[in-house]
Amino acid sequence: MIEAFRWLHRHPELAMEERETTAFIRSMLQEHGIRMLDTGLETGLIAAVGSGKGPVVALRADIDALPVCEQTGLAYASQRHGVMHACGHDFHAATMLGAALLLKAREAALPGTVKVIFQPAEEVNQGAIKMIATGLLDDVGLFFTSHSYPWYPAGTIGVRPGPVMASADHFRASIIGKGCHAGHPDLGIDPIPALAAVITNAQSIVSRSVNPFDCAVVSITRVSAGNTWNVTPDAAELEGTVRAMSDGVRDDIQRRLERLVRDTASAHGCETDFDYERGPSPVVNDADACRRAAELARELGLRVEQNPPSMGAEDFSFYLKKAPGAFIRVGTGGGYDNHHPRFIADPAALLPAARFFAALAERELNRLARM
Ligand SMILES: [Zn+2]
Ligand SMILES: [Zn+2]
Structure with missing residues (x-):
């Protein structure tokens, strides 16, 4: 052996x-x-x-x-x-x-x-x-x-x-605005404040909607937007993982996260492309x-x-x-x-x-x- x-x-x-x-x-x-x-x-x-x-x-x-x-x-x-x-x-x-x-x-x-x-x-x-x-x-x-x-x-x-071990799901979202000259934000739709709001709001899922006796994690692990200092980009992206110790909690988080990303982006005038890939239970x-x-x-x-x-x-x-x-x-x-x-x-x-x-x-x- x-x-x-x-x-x-x-x-x-x-x-x-x-x-x-x-x-x-x-x-x-x-x-x-x-x-x-x-x-x-x-x-x-x-x-x-x-x-x-x-x-x-x-x-x-x-x-x-x-x-x-x-x-x-x-x-x-x-x-x-x-x-x-x-x-x-x-x-x-x-x-x-x-x-x-x-x-x-x-x-x-x-x-x-x-x-x-x-x-x-x-x-x-x-x-x-x-x-x-x-x-x-x-x-x-x-x-x-x-x-x-x-x-x-x-x-x-x-x-x-x-x-004993959590579920592990993977999500990705594109927040789609409209690029413009950074000096004229009124001529575009800036996806970056929408991205920032999504990151902050996502932290309320576990703290405000999961039973405190259940365990769950929502981690945003990659964000990207733009490629220079004086151009507002067309879109911003984020990616992360959802972990839960029961399929019920996992299903609730999936629904809530999708809605939160879509509605937050929408409040900023942006469209959303949301993709949620379920891994192991x-x-x-x-x-x-x-x-x-x-x-x-x-x-x-x-x-x-x-x-x-x-x-x-x-x-x-x-x-x-x-x-x-x-x-x-x-x-x-x-x-x-x-x-x-x-x-x-x-x-x-x-x-x-x-x-x-x-x-x-x-x-x-x-x-x-x-x-
Ligand atoms: Zn391993
Ligand atoms: Zn291993």
């Missing part, structure tokens, strides 16, 4: 480009006689361990890296300049490879099948949709995934029932699955924490729309956050995590088989 982890860390590939990563995982699985399902996808794969009959539990690992320039100084640092496994997806892939091998050794005793998903393109929120679209996961009764967590040491599992963990996972982790001698929720997002939520399950944190130490150029996952966390996920899948299969 440690060798696999180091190989993956040295050879990171960006989302939708995980060809060598997929070939590497495939050869490891083949070497151990593990069956793979035909996904028809260029990157990523699904392994299957078990009888092929009875209930199905899925373990998911994501496998893509990030456009980050590594600064860890590790002996097994990235050999691809500007690309790095800075989110620990190399750790996830190695963990689930280990779990697949452990399950393979127990295959005759499994009362069903464990599908191990090696998913591409998590960082761009496209991989889960592709995996689900293969139809090969339609029979899954429970989904579990791991995510590296630098704020707990190796040997720690973080489980939290209910919403919030990740909502099944409370019972979390309780059972925490019990098992304690039995295996792991430390169990109730990790805080995060306004980050994860496309694991697409699986949880199909069947219940849990997004589980695995302590990987290191002290630098995910996506940081100094992010390091402690290899000591690998074996306990693989044992935990293999045991979890087997126990859940047995539970489903009894139902």
Whole structure:
């Protein structure tokens, strides 16, 4: 597992480009006689361990890296300049490879099948949709995934029932006025005061219309207008993200934001082009699955924490729309956050995590088989 982890860390590939990563995982699985399902996808794969009959539990690992320039100084640092496994997806892939091998050794005793998903393109929120679209996961009764967590040491599992990660939507707006000589504003329609008003007004959405006990974020992250000092531009643009911990709050914010941008711009005499692109939904963990996972982790001698929720997002939520399950944190130490150029996952966390996920899948299969 440690060798696999180091190989993956040295050879990171960006989302939708995980060809060598997929070939590497495939050869490891083949070497151990593990069956793979035909996904028809260029990157990523699904392994299957078990009888092929009875209930199905899925373990998911994501496998893509990030456009980050590594600064860890590790002996097994990235050999691809500007690309790095800075989110620990190399750790996830190695963990689930280990779990697949452990399950393979127990295959005759499994009362069903464990599908191990090696998913591409998590960082761009496209991989889960592709995996689900293969139809090969339609029979899954429970989904579990791991995510590296630098704020707990190796040997720690973080489980939290209910919403744990936010939805992540992307909006863009063009505010269209009429350009003119900057000395004669009366001859045009200036989109810049409209843009400024939109930025200020947008901050009232969370503070004035979201229930204070709900969590949400509206961030405007890019604005642009004009290209010189003495010309009023034709149009101004803004872009940003909406995050929420429930689909209801998310829907309300989408409606309110669109109206606020349109009406604010209109009050300034401008037209609006508004585009709202929905990303992944919030990740909502099944409370019972979390309780059972925490019990098992304690039995295996792991430390169990109730990790805080995060306004980050994860496309694991697409699986949880199909069947219940849990997004589980695995302590990987290191002290630098995910996506940081100094992010390091402690290899000591690998074996306990693989044992935990293999045991979890087997126990859940047995539970489903009894139902
Ligand atoms: Zn990430
Ligand atoms: Zn990640």
